[in-house]
Amino acid sequence: MDKFKEAVEPYACKPLKPLPEGRISFEGFLAWCDEDTWAEWVDGEVVLLTPAALKHQRIARFLLFLLGAYAGKFECGEVLPAPFLVRLPQTLRRGREPDILYVGNEKLPLLKETYLDGAPDLIVEITSPESLTRDREEKYVEYEAAGVREYWLIDPDRQQAEFYRLGSNGRYHLHTADDQGDYHAAVLPGFRLQVNWLWREPLPPGIACLAEMGLI
Template identity: 35%
Template sequence: MAAESDDATTRSVPEWLIPPPDGFTADEFLQMRGLPRHTELIDGSLVFVSPQRKWHGRVILLLVNELDEQAPDGMRADHQMSVKLGERQCPEPDVLVVSEESLNRAERDTHYLADEVVLAVEVVSPESKERDRETKPLKYAAAGIRHFWRVEEDESQRHAVVYVHQLDLATRAYALTGIFHERLKISVPFDIDIDLTSAWERRRRP
């Protein structure tokens, strides 16, 4: 009976859930259809995410709006798009700053390449702490993405705390350049000034 039960369980698993011996390639992953939203490919394996919390969504909205508004000509902000980093790596940063050309092109509109990404941002959720703090920054750095932010929640205030990192080209590792609690004001990759306490405020038209 146990064997029959195991067979039934195996048959109920979708075929795309079972990776080949060497894992999925990024090209195979990008051609898959019917995956749950925000599925990522890390080291050839599919990674699924939990439903998004309100705080997570509001912070993403704040950052993508502010970065897109403040970005200079030639750069644009986007969010939750896959980035092909390598043969078996295709994560999905929460927020990105990319070249304007790559954002506007009609072809290959399902993902970006690493050299098109100026900044990758991860907004940490309870289930993604290890990936956002350890795994994904290593992948972004190895792929040569120059700027990386990790955003954590100040649970007492619900404000976003932003950990700003810049790539050390000699070591291909990120160096922490600042921690920002209420206001994020920096000059790289361009002049940025964001009120981190405003994620829950309503944006009004002038």
């Protein structure tokens, strides 16, 4: 039995970190959090996030590949996956963990070692039953107020994709795919996503999609 315990000990789950007592500052949250803890900072409180489902992870990986390939080809910025914090403007008192974010070259100086200090140009959130209200209501309002230029809300369960762009009035406006089923991104000129790709099982090869988009 002792040998068995020694063998499995390296693979045992790490105990959950105790939550901070009371409200903490964003700097205190950064000190408390680590790369093994997936959480957000909301008005001084720590909100733990649930693990993502397999479908969620596959779509996130697929979009990360396509967006990353675009950013690399045109050298126009950086694409980052979760976990990487976004500190929204001070008035909002929010530190969020988008599934994917894109930062254009002009905003690259906002990138810190463990977080982005300001609004990215694009945020992608892939919903789950647990996160649907938070992504559709709370984060929608926060990202709009923060000035995130484009917000993609992907719902794998409903096979529904919503693409919001920030208008001149500071409000989000819903944009849809064209007659061919392609969504043309505003912050990534020339990037077009065939929305039905997201619902295929299995997902199509990323290289083939890049070729269809004319990126390779």
